[in-house]
Structures are given as C-alpha cells and as structure tokens.
Amino acid sequence: MTDDARSRIESTVKGNDVVLFMKGTPLFPQCGFSSRAVAILEHLGVEYASVDVLQDQGIRQGIKEYSDWPTIPQLYVKGEFIGGSDIMMEMYESGELSQLLQDQGVATAH
Amino acid sequence: MPMAAQEIETMIKAAIPDAEIEITDLAGDGDHYAARVVSESFRGLPRVRQHQRVYAALDGRMGGVLHALQLTTAIPQ
Numbered sequence: 001m002t003d004d005a006r007s008r009i010e011s012t013v014k015g016n017d018v019v020l021f022m023k024g025t026p027l028f029p030q031c032g033f034s035s036r037a038v039a040i041l042e043h044l045g046v047e048y049a050s051v052d053v054l055q056d057q058g059i060r061q062g063i064k065e066y067s068d069w070p071t072i073p074q075l076y077v078k079g080e081f082i083g084g085s086d087i088m089m090e091m092y093e094s095g096e097l098s099q100l101l102q103d104q105g106v107a108t109a110h
Numbered sequence: 111m112p113m114a115a116q117e118i119e120t121m122i123k124a125a126i127p128d129a130e131i132e133i134t135d136l137a138g139d140g141d142h143y144a145a146r147v148v149s150e151s152f153r154g155l156p157r158v159r160q161h162q163r164v165y166a167a168l169d170g171r172m173g174g175v176l177h178a179l180q181l182t183t184a185i186p187q
Contacts, residue, residue: 033178069158070165070173086181087157 005062013076017106018048021063022073026050033085037073040085040092045109046101078104112141113176118168125167126151136180144180153185 013019018041024030026038041048053060053072064070067081075082077100082088091097101108115133122131122145130148145164152160160183165172172179 064173068162070170072173081158083158083161087161090157090182 001062001065002058005058006066009059009062009066012049012051014079016049016076017078017104018046018101019076020048020050020073021053021059021076022050023052023054025052030054031072033071034073037075037085037088040088040097041075043092044098044101046106077101077106112139113171114140115143118143118145118176118179121169121171122147122164122167126163130186136178142178143176144182146182146184148184148186150186152183157183 020026020034020037020041022029022031022034022037024034026042029035029038038050051059053063060072063072063074067074069081069084071084073085073088075084075088082097082100083091088097091100098108115135119131119133122129126147126149128149128151132146134144136142136144147164152163155163161181164181164183168176168179
C-alpha cells in the first residue's frame with residue numbers, strides 16, 4: 001500500500017465515528033454486499049461516512065491490507081475494524097451492532 | 111475462473127481439519143456461494159478473526175476469483 005493511501009485511510013477512519021468503505025454510494029451501491037451493508041446502517045439510523053472504493057484504486061487495494069480483510073464493504077466504528085457485510089448482518093440480527101454503537105457513544109435512531 | 115464448491119471445501123478443510131463445512135451454490139452459477147463453517151478452533155476468537163481464518167485458508171482467492179462467498183462461522187454446540 002502506498003503511504004498516501006495509508007494516510008488517507010487513517011485520516012478517514014479516525015476522523016469519523018462510523019465509516020463504510022463500499023462499492024458505489026449509499027444511494028447507488030454497485031454490489032449486493034455493499035447494498036446490504038448500507039441497508040443495515042440505514043435501519044439503525046446511524047450517521048456514517050462512506051468511501052466509494054471504485055473511485056480510488058489506491059484505497060481499494062490499500063483498505064484490504066489495512067484491515068487484513070479481502071473484501072469490500074468494510075465497516076469501521078471509532079477507528080476499529082468491525083467486519084464485512086456478513087458480520088454486520090449477524091451482529092445486526094443479534095442486536096450486537098446497535099449495542100456496540102451505543103457502547104461507543106454513537107447516536108442511533110433506534 | 112469460478113471455483114467449484116468441492117475446491118472451496120477442500121481448501122478450508124486442509125487449513126481447519128476439524129471444520130464441518132456446508133456450502134450452498136446460491137445462484138447455481140458456480141460463482142456465488144454461501145458457506146457455513148463450524149469449528150471448535152474458533153472458540154474464544156472474535157468473529158472477525160474466525161472469518162479471517164477461513165479467508166486465510168482460501169489463500170488469496172477470496173476477493174479475487176471468489177467474489178461472492180457469504181460466510182457464517184460458528185462453534186459446535
């Protein structure tokens with residue numbers, strides 16, 4: 001990963017409480033997995049920043065090394081990597097995701 | 111080149127020998143799978159680490175030739 005990509009990833013992840021790295025945008029997700037991740041965050045009513053990796057090859061590759069996670073989407077809360085869409089779904093269904101957000105002091109609508 | 115379900119199972123089994131593995135071909139196209147992997151060795155690991163072990167077993171194929179693998183991990187009941 002280039003230093004430039006790393007520093008941009010770090011500033012995004014540390015500068016926002018909740019960040020979703022995804023393919024496409026929340027309004028126009030370009031992949032079913034990203035679409036699922038957006039739907040979960042929307043359901044929780046949480047404010048989040050999103051990064052469209054399709055617009056940036058450096059970040060698209062770099063984010064996989066950053067988290068040692070091979071796929072996108074990737075969710076970060078308060079700088080911590082939480083997981084991809086499967087883990088988000090499991091945690092959402094069990095209530096762990098809203099608990100985690102609450103524990104981290106992130107406001108949700110529910 | 112998509113991967114065959116058998117090949118996915120063999121690779122996971124090689125890395126996690128006690129794993130019980132269930133693979134479903136979601137779209138019938140040999141390219142969109144769901145896998146459920148149950149192993150005692152996951153005990154005590156956070157979910158991210160459990161999934162990372164399965165991805166490591168697939169040796170770089172995940173996110174490459176294998177685009178869509180919906181993964182669930184669990185510890186035996």
